[in-house]
Structure formats: structure tokens, C-alpha cells
Amino acid sequence: xxxxxxxxxxxxxxxxxxxxxxxxxxxxxxxxxxxxxxxxxxxxxxxxxxxxxxxxxxxxxxxxxxxxxxxxxxxxxxxxxxxxxxxxxxxxxxxxxxxxxxxxxxxxxxxxxxxxxxxxxxxxxxxxxxxxxxxxxxxxxxxxxxxxxxxxxxxxxxxxxxxxxxxxxxxxxxxxxxxxxxxxxxxxxxxxxxxxxxxxxxxxxxxxxxxxxxxxxxxxxxxxxxxxxxxxxxxxxxxxxxxxxxxxxxxxxxxxxxxxxxxxxxxxxxxxxxxxxxxxxxxxxxxxxxxxxxxxxxxxxxxxxxxxxxxxxxxxxxxxxxxxxxxxxxxxxxxxxxxxxxxxxxxxxxxxxxxxxxxxxxxxxxxxxxxxxxxxxxxxxxxxxxxxxxxxxxxxxxxxxxxxxxxxxxxxxxxxxxxxxxxxxxxxxxxxxxxxxxxxxxxxxxxxxxxxxxxxxxxxxxxxxxxxxxxxxxxxxxxxxxx
Amino acid sequence: xxxxxxxxxxxxxxxxxxxxxxxxxxxxxxxxxxxxxxxxxxxxxxxxxxxxxxxxxxxxxxxxxxxxxxxxxxxxxxxxxxxxxxxxxxxxxxxxxxxxxxxxxxxxxxxxxxxxxxxxxxxxxxxxxxxxxxxxxxxxxxxxxxxxxxxxxxxxxxxxxxxxxxxxxxxxxxxxxxxxxxxxxxxxxxxxxxxxxxxxxxxxxxxxxxxxxxxxxxxxxxxxxxxxxxxxxxxxxxxxxxxxxxxxxxxxxxxxxxxxxxxxxxxxxxxxxxxxxxxxxxxxxxxxxxxxxxxxxxxxxxxxxxxxxxxxxxxxxxxxxxxxxxxxxxxxxxxxxxxxxxxxxxxxxxxxxxxxxxxxxxxxxxxxxxxxxxxxxxxxxxxxxxxxxxxxxxxxxxxxxxxxxxxxxxxxxxxxxxxxxxxxxxxxxx
Numbered sequence: 001x002x003x004x005x006x007x008x009x010x011x012x013x014x015x016x017x018x019x020x021x022x023x024x025x026x027x028x029x030x031x032x033x034x035x036x037x038x039x040x041x042x043x044x045x046x047x048x049x050x051x052x053x054x055x056x057x058x059x060x061x062x063x064x065x066x067x068x069x070x071x072x073x074x075x076x077x078x079x080x081x082x083x084x085x086x087x088x089x090x091x092x093x094x095x096x097x098x099x100x101x102x103x104x105x106x107x108x109x110x111x112x113x114x115x116x117x118x119x120x121x122x123x124x125x126x127x128x129x130x131x132x133x134x135x136x137x138x139x140x141x142x143x144x145x146x147x148x149x150x151x152x153x154x155x156x157x158x159x160x161x162x163x164x165x166x167x168x169x170x171x172x173x174x175x176x177x178x179x180x181x182x183x184x185x186x187x188x189x190x191x192x193x194x195x196x197x198x199x200x201x202x203x204x205x206x207x208x209x210x211x212x213x214x215x216x217x218x219x220x221x222x223x224x225x226x227x228x229x230x231x232x233x234x235x236x237x238x239x240x241x242x243x244x245x246x247x248x249x250x251x252x253x254x255x256x257x258x259x260x261x262x263x264x265x266x267x268x269x270x271x272x273x274x275x276x277x278x279x280x281x282x283x284x285x286x287x288x289x290x291x292x293x294x295x296x297x298x299x300x301x302x303x304x305x306x307x308x309x310x311x312x313x314x315x316x317x318x319x320x321x322x323x324x325x326x327x328x329x330x331x332x333x334x335x336x337x338x339x340x341x342x343x344x345x346x347x348x349x350x351x352x353x354x355x356x357x358x359x360x361x362x363x364x365x366x367x368x369x370x371x372x373x374x375x376x377x378x379x380x381x382x383x384x385x386x387x388x389x390x391x392x393x394x395x396x397x398x399x400x401x402x403x404x405x406x407x408x409x410x411x412x413x414x415x416x417x418x419x420x421x422x423x424x425x426x427x428x429x430x431x432x433x434x435x436x437x438x439x440x441x442x443x444x445x446x447x448x449x450x451x452x453x454x455x456x457x458x459x460x461x462x463x464x465x466x467x468x469x470x471x472x473x474x475x476x477x478x479x480x481x482x483x
Numbered sequence: 484x485x486x487x488x489x490x491x492x493x494x495x496x497x498x499x500x501x502x503x504x505x506x507x508x509x510x511x512x513x514x515x516x517x518x519x520x521x522x523x524x525x526x527x528x529x530x531x532x533x534x535x536x537x538x539x540x541x542x543x544x545x546x547x548x549x550x551x552x553x554x555x556x557x558x559x560x561x562x563x564x565x566x567x568x569x570x571x572x573x574x575x576x577x578x579x580x581x582x583x584x585x586x587x588x589x590x591x592x593x594x595x596x597x598x599x600x601x602x603x604x605x606x607x608x609x610x611x612x613x614x615x616x617x618x619x620x621x622x623x624x625x626x627x628x629x630x631x632x633x634x635x636x637x638x639x640x641x642x643x644x645x646x647x648x649x650x651x652x653x654x655x656x657x658x659x660x661x662x663x664x665x666x667x668x669x670x671x672x673x674x675x676x677x678x679x680x681x682x683x684x685x686x687x688x689x690x691x692x693x694x695x696x697x698x699x700x701x702x703x704x705x706x707x708x709x710x711x712x713x714x715x716x717x718x719x720x721x722x723x724x725x726x727x728x729x730x731x732x733x734x735x736x737x738x739x740x741x742x743x744x745x746x747x748x749x750x751x752x753x754x755x756x757x758x759x760x761x762x763x764x765x766x767x768x769x770x771x772x773x774x775x776x777x778x779x780x781x782x783x784x785x786x787x788x789x790x791x792x793x794x795x796x797x798x799x800x801x802x803x804x805x806x807x808x809x810x811x812x813x814x815x816x817x818x819x820x821x822x823x824x825x826x827x828x829x830x831x832x833x834x835x836x837x838x839x840x841x842x843x844x845x846x847x848x849x850x851x852x853x854x855x856x857x858x859x860x861x862x863x864x865x866x867x868x869x870x871x872x873x874x875x876x877x878x879x880x881x882x883x884x885x886x887x888x889x890x891x892x893x894x895x896x897x898x899x900x901x902x903x904x905x906x907x908x909x910x911x912x913x
Contacts, residue, residue, distance in 0.1 A: 020521065024546035027535060028528040035505045046520060073522065074507040092520030112520070114511060137563075138507045263565045327506040330566030334501055 002042045002085075006063035010045055010087065013055035018093065020044040029088050032073040032080040033135075036337070036394065037419045041068070041082035046093045050168055050176060050206040056089055057204065058174030066449045069204045071112060071143030074135045076338050077418030079147065079199045079454055089204060091142050097121050098207060105212040106165065106182065111142025111205055115149075118210065127212040130157040133414070134323040145205045148197030150414040152248040152322070153279075155373035157213070159414070161196045168207040169195055172445035182209055194440065199416050200451040202444040216281035219247070220291045221315045224298045225272040225305040229253055229368075232274040233348040236372045238297045239278070240345065244290050246373060250277040253352075255332065255367035256325050256380070263328035266321030269305060276372065277322055325369045326380065333365070333382035335390070337397045340415035341404030345375040351407055355379055355400055362396045364389065376413030377404065402427050422457045488536040488543050490584060493759075495533050495576040502568045503530045509560035509570075514836045514854050515553050523550045526560035526570055533577055548585045551577055553850070555843050556713050557836035558807035571808065572755075578715025591846075594634055598842050599716060603706030603723065608678040609650055616645040637848030641879050649681035658688045658698040665695035665784060668775075669734045671727075671741040671750070673875075674706045680875050686898035686910065687742045687777055693788035693901050694781060698740075704730045707741075709749035712756065713841045724753045725763060728770045739770070742777040742894055744805035744874035745841060750774045751809065776805060777894050778873060782814035786821045791903035794824040797896070798867035798888075800858070800881070802874035803836050815873060815893050822900040831861045839880035851880070859884035869906060871896055 002010075011019050020026060021043055030038040042065075047053045060067045066086035073080055082088050094110035097117065101107070102125035107118055115136040118129040132151035133139055139149070145167065150159045157163075166180035180192030195202050226232040232251050239246060252260065252275050257268045268275055278294055280287050298306055309315035329336050343351045352368065359366040359381075367380040379400050383393035401411050401421060405428045411421050425434060437456055444450070452458070487494060509526040510516050516525040523532060529550055535541045551574075560570050587595070601607050618624070619642075627639050654672055668691060672684050684700075691698045708723030727750070731739050741747040749756075754768035775783075797819060805811045819827055838844055838854030862870055862885055870890045872878060878890050889907050899906040 020523075022546050024532065024535075024541045025521075025523045025550075027541065028523040028531050030531075031505065033506055044522075072507050072510055073527075090520070090522075095520065135506070135508070138510050263567065324508075324565035327504055327508055327565035328567075330502060330504045330568075336504070 002065070003063075006059070006065055007043065009059035009063060010043060010056060013059045014045045014047050014052045018046045018048060018052070020046070029070070029073075029082060029090075032070070032075045032078060034076050034078040034081070034418070034420055036390070037078040037081050039082045039084055041088040042085050044088040044090055046090045048093050050170065053089065053091075053204055053206055054170045054174050054176050056087070057170050057172065060087055060449055061173045061447065064447065064449065066452050068451050069142070069146070069200045071140035071146075072114070072138045074139045075143060075147065075416065075418060076340065077412070077416040077420040079416050079418035079451070080143075081419050083452055091140065091204075094206070100125065100212075102127060105214075107210050107212055109141050109208050109210065111145075111208060112140050115139055115141060115144055122212050123215075126215050128215050129163065129210055130213050131160050131163055134326065136323075141208055141210070142205050145196050145208060146198070146200045147414065147416045150371070150376070152250055152319075152371060154414075155249060155371065156245050156247045156281075161193055163211045164192065164196060165209045165211055166192065167195070167205050167209065169203040169205050171203045172447070172450035180209075199418060199455045201441055201455050203450060216247075218284040218287040219279065219281045219315065220287055221277065221279045221309040221318055222291075222294065222298075223268065223307040223309070223318050224276045224278065224303045225269055226274045226276065227302050227304055229274040229352050230349045231301045232276050233352070233372065235276060235297055235301045236348065237345060238301070239294065240373075242293055242297065244280075244293060246278050246294070247281040248277065248279040249371070249373035250322050251275070251368070251370050251372040252322065252325060253368040255365060255382075256329070256369045259328040259332045259367065260321040260325040262331045263324045264317065264321040266317045267307065268321060272304065277318055322369070326378070329367055329380050329382065332367075333384070335383050335385045335393075336367075337381045337383070337393055338415070339377070339379045339381060339397045339400050340412050341377050341379075341401045341409060342413040343375045343377065343404050343407045343409035345372075347407050347409075348372065348375060351377065351403065354403060358396060358399060358403070362392055364393055364396055366396070366400075371413070374413070375409065398424060417455045419454055422453070422455060425457050486539050488539050488541065489580050492579070492583075493576050494580060495537060495573045497537065499569055499573055500530065500534045500537060502566055503527065503534075504566050505531070506566065508565055509563050512559035512563045512834045514555055514557060514559070514838070515850060517835060518850055518853055524553055526564075529554060530568065530570065530573060533573060543581060544585050548581050551581055553847065555803075555836050555838070555840035557803035557840055559803065559834050559836065562807045562834065575712070579717040582715040582717070595714070595842075595846065598845060599711060599719065602710055602842075603674055603708075603719075605674050605677055605705070608674060612645045612647060612650040612678055615642050616647050618642075619645060633848045634845060637851065638845045640883055641844060643679045643879055643882065645679070650678045652681050653702070654684055654688065654700045656700055656702060658692045658700075660695045660697045661692050662695055662787065664697050666737045667697040667699070667735065668738045668740045668780070669731050669736045670698055670700045671707060671739060671743070671746060672700055672704065673741075673743050673746055676743050676875050680878070680892070682910070683742055683875070683892040683895060686892070686895045687740070689910070690781070690894050690898050690901060691740065691777075694784050695787055696780075696784075699734055699736060701730050701734065707746045707750055709743075709745045710841050712749045712752070713745065720749070721756060721760075724749075724756055724767065728753065728763070728766050732766060732770060737773070738775045738780060739773045740775055740777050740780055742873065742892060744776070744802035744809070745876060747774060747776045748804040748808040776809065776811055776814070776873070778815035778818045779811055781818045781897070788901045790822050790897075790900045792824040793822050793896070793900050793906060795868040795906070796826045796828060796866070797869045797871055798828050798830055798862055798865050799893075800830060800837065800862070800870060800872035800877060801833055802872055802877050803840070805873050807834070818897060819871065819893055822897065825896075828865050828867060830858075831864055832857070837877050837880050839874070839876035841876065844880055855880050855884045862888060869896070
């Protein structure tokens, strides 16, 4: 519970109609898209302006209250999970598209605007916003900045950081600053770049200016099915070797195809072991020439079916199948964990066969959906909580992420570290790296109130599970006790 | 583990609750989430609260009931859910729990009871229509706008222009098919539809006849129970369902046709509603299998009657209980496209409810009003000559906010085309 003074300060900051304090209502904010970790916040505030956000953060700072910014709550690493006795600052009442400048191709957005709404608003001018996480219909630009989100098309177009020009940030002590410039050239140390992808640990991003791109003249999309995951993986390597940079190359294995097909009916063959979605965009002549090359490469690797989207609707359907795949896995398994890791492209086939072995050893199924073009894997570990498989599944999921590091890759491609993988960070970074990161964090947030416990491992907490109380291993051993 | 806060009669099932993976894809299409941006007024949040209640961690009274009441039941979330969560079933199981177990404040109870004492009864509605016509003649609405509390103000503002002649007119019991008969169907004439939108029913009969269907419209039919079902008044809904089945199952027809989206969706659910009643289960399923929305049926039949040209830009508004609840989106559009000259346009944010939602705009007037205004702005944005939608609730709701766009049921447009008159003119055979 918050003490009276802190509660009153927050109510004064945003107004009582923008505060949630009913214990039942607060429970709906316990978790984001990663439900394995839960924590009820003490209070939720829903500011309506940057000034409101600053006032709320100042109140937290003054009263030493930890706070967590929350967008649409779709994150898959527990980055928006509340902290104990803390405040959630929800940006869901700041959903205005402030300005679209079709000449300079920029948009100014409040943090709660959804990714897809930017593109919808820009479409009237023949423009669009390039990063497209699969959850783009719901995830917000504020959350995208916090996580440096990618998406299927980041292979060619880059991540959020390549598209954000400047932003207003409320620092953890409530100071409001603007980072970055509205031009492509960023002068001085790139503090904008430091904040993007910091998972809400360095402040709360409010107004965001993004770059808009012209809608490509031509888009060609094909769906190719293969007799094995290895064959599909080889196609990806050959595409890159041929100097083709597709807008997107996505791979799904059989389990993922079954799930997506059940949800969307996009026309994938249910029995096929692997499928690739390849999309090319750009000037028509270049697109056509490369498209022929792609077909040839697919055929060379024993493609069993090649389907070319003839209409925009068909193209949308193929993508809908791919983008709904995560959530659609709910149709083939009662519970699942979405993992996110990166391996060098050349080791795709290897990592997949190791994952298969690990799944077999653990007695669990693993479905794979991934951005094959940049080696970003999304293994989905399927399990049944009621059958007591949760812990085994969590272990397998962590092992897979750490396997990616072992193979020379990364713990996360785009979902972030959050709560989920903070404890795995030492697998990837040495002590010096982590302490440098911690110094950066301290420079922004000396009191460590801004999304504490996320991203960087906090030794005291590592191995301790948030959510329903479970004793820490050291507690069980009688080494420590809770006060 | 504590006991569930739900009682033992058909609580939301654990299996259905477990289907939700908390991905949030439902948030952008939820009308209340669009308005308020609060987690507990989103489908994901409501399912989360149902889940907690099922585990006995929260009570039904208080915040839980408030957020279940705030749901429009538009089912846009069912459409947008990639995991196939059956929110419709969850809500249908939860609302009766609230009605049974949570005492309502006296004024709320009276208001709700008042609605259910009036709407499902054609005779009472007709009596109300007399009062309504007088009320409108005396220009009382302008006064009411200033003095009534919000709920009553909303109820009076929703009252359509009452034409007593059509409110009291009755439909012919049997209309012969023109030319070679293709099907024999029975028509649900509805309660609100029959009194306030009588001309939709007559248009339905004419179009069906022109397309080679013999139409039987039994006089002894009553309310189908949809309003009650969607408001959690389960005993009322079950009683109405049984009466409706009993009335229609005697008729030797291929299909039971309905031109009200809300009624059609509940009539297709009878099998589920009466699943625990052995005497009725099979009969209910047989009944539900025959039910077709009018546009669904017309789309099944190759057009036969000649269509005359209507040059108009027509905006089609998907009624939630047609699009989201029954998945009927393509059929009305394809039926309207059979009319030469019709330029059919979709509305921006088409998946968001207009705020009508059964009795919602009477019991929750403020959010309903905001949603109505949003929908009206989206209609204005495409500047149509006509707005077409297949639900009287939507028509009543939108009429409040759009006085410059003529509104019709799709079947009325088709009727005008077949008759060769302008769609806004009165039909030739009333």
C-alpha cells in the first residue's frame, strides 16, 4: 500500500479521474504479454499529457516510489510488469497523432499511438512507418521505442532506432528533455540512441518524432514450402549470397504452420515441414528481376509448392497468418512460452536441430517462427500448466536463449530482456560490461526507481521469481530470511 | 485454493478462460478500451477478472460487475482474437451470474425491469408508440433534453419517429412466391422491428417473394429472447427461446429468416442456450440450423428478380451481431452489389460498435453517446448518399447523430431496386 502522502501527490499530479486504486481493478495490471510473471501494482495512473507524466514521475521521485511505464502491455519479456509497492504509469490516454508532415516525411506522435495507426494515418500521403512488429495492430510507439522493436521488415529497413528522429523524454527525476534532432544527422553523443531500447529504465518517452517512408512502388510476396527446415534455411543463405536484400524473409516450421492455418486459413499446406514467406519491394524492374532469382533459388532447394500473392488481399492474408502465429499457438497448446534469440544466419539449421533435440529431451514440443533473414528465432515452447510442465518449459526456454549466445548470437532479437532474461545477461556480458551498463543507468536514475529489476541482473533478486510467492532457493536453504 | 466466486450454474469454464494468452490483440477493437484506455475495460482485462473470480480471488460485487456491465457485448474481440478465445461464451456465462448474485441498486433494478417489461412485448410497444407519437407532436423531446436524468433522456432520444399506421399494421400470414417457388421460409417479424420498422418486414416479404420464396409469418410469434440473452436475463431468454421454437417448428419450411442481426445471432445460439434441457436440446438445434439472416439467404439464391438501377454511394455499416457474432460480412455486400449503380463503400473503423448494443445505450448512455458520435463522424467522412445496416438498434442509435443521411435496411434498398423506385420513396404496396 502507498502511504497517504504519496497517494495524494499522485492524485494531485494527474487528477483523481486518471488514477486507479481499486484493488480489483489494479489486478488487471499485474502482467503484460508474459503472464508467467505477475505483480500487483499499488496504483495505476493514466496521464493525459507530457506535463502529467512529468508531474507523476516527480511525485514518485519525491516519495521514493518505483514506477513502470506501460503501453499496450503486449511485451513478451515482462518489461512492463509492475514492481512491488510501485506505480504503473499507463500511456493509454495519450493516443493522439499530433502532426503529420508529408513534405518532410515526419510524424509526431504521443506514446500511446499504435504502430499500425501511424501507417494508417500516413497512407493518405503515400507514406508509411517501416518497423512492423507482429503485434503492430496493438503495440504502441512508446513501447516500440522502449524495446527498440523490429518486425518482419527490419531486415531491409532496420529497427525502431533507425526511424526515430527525436523524442521528448521525462527523465526519472521528472525533468523533461528533448533528445535527438529532427534531421538525419544526429550531433553530439547519441543520447536518443541510448534511451531507445533501454526498456523503460532511463525515463518515459512522450512525444516521438518518427521518419515516414514512401510506400514502395512494387511489393511482391511469395509463399514457398519446403521438404525440410534445413532446405528452407539454405534458401535464406543463398538469397543473401546472391546479393538480394528482401524486405522480409520469414520462416515457419510445421507446428507453427498448423497453428497459423487454424487461426487465419491463409492457405499454407498443413503437412509441409517448413515454409518461407519472401517479400521484395522497390522499383518494379528491380523487384521483378530479383523475384525471378528468388524463384530459381527456391526451386533449386526442392521447393514443394510456390504460391505467389496475386492481389493485395492475398498478400495481406499470407502476412496475417505469419503475424498471428504467436497467439495462434494457443490453438494447439494450452500454454506456451515465446522465446526470442538470435544466431548467425549460417547456423540456423544447426540451432534448429539442437532445439529439436532439447525439446525431445525435455518431453516438450517446440514450434518455430522466425525472421530468418536476420537469424532472429522465435521458438515457442508448448506446455500444459495444469500438467505441471511450467518449470520444465521455463527451463527449456531459457536453455534455448542461452544456446543462441553459445552459438555466437544474442539473448534477444527484439522482445527485450525485461524480467524474463535479466538473469541470463551474465551469459552474454562480462562483469565489466554489466557494470558499465549499470553506470549509464545510474547516470539517468540514481535512485533506481525507473523500471527497477528489469534488463540488468540485480544480484539480490536473481533466481527469485516474482508473482505468486515462491521461496528463494537461499531461503529454503536457511541462508537468508525475509523481513 | 478458495472456491469460485461464481455459483454452480454454468459458470465461465476454466477451459475457455485458459484459451486467453493475454496477447492484447483485442484491445484496439474494443469500444470501451478505445474510450477509456483502461485494462479492466478491455476484453483481455475482463477475461482476467473472470479468471480471478473463477479462482475465488475476487468477489462478483463491485468492480467486477461494473466492468462486465460496461461491456457492450459487440464481440469485436472475438473477430480480432488470434487464439480463438470464445469471449461470447464467456460473457454469456458471466452475465447471468451477475444478474443472479449481485444485488442492483433500486433505481438501476427498476430501470432494467422497466425495459424488459416493455420491449419484448409487441402490444405494450404499440401502446408506447401512441404515447410516443403524442409526445413527439407536443414537441416534448426538446423539454426532456433539459430536465431528464441521463438514462431517461437517452431512452426518449432513441425513440424513432412514430408512424402509428405502420406501428399497428399487421403482416400477411402467407405471401406466395413469384414464379417457380424455390424455397419456403418463415419470417421472424420481431418486436421492435415490427412496431417501429414495420416497413423493413414488408420489404423483406416482397423481396423474398420476388426471389421465389414463399413466406410464412406466424401471428402467434413473440420476442425471440435476444435482448434478455445479451443482458444476462437467462430465464427470460430460455422461456422466449422455447416459445419461438414451438411456434416455428410446426411450420413446414426450409429456413427461418430473420432481418434483425441481434435476433439472428441469438436464434443461432438456441442449441447452446438449451443444451442442458433434454426435452429441448434437439429441437433447439434443429431450429438453429434453419435460421438464416435475410442477406445470408439472398446470397445463397441466384438473383432472379430484375434489379433497377439506383445511382447512389451507399455506406454499409456492419452490425456487430451480424459481422462479429455471425461472421456475416460478405453476404450483405454481395447482395447490395447486385443492384446496378450502387457504389458500396466501407466505413473507417468499421469494426467498432456504434454504441447501440441491445439495451446498452439506455443503461449506459454516456459511453453509448460517445461511440454514436464517433460512428457518425466516420459515416460523414465517406459522405454517402445512403447508410445501410441490418439492425434496428443501430438504425435507432445512428439516427440520433446523423440527421442528414437517409438510413435503410439492406433489404429495403433491394426492394426499391426490384420495384424500380427511389430508395427513399415510399414503396408502392404498403
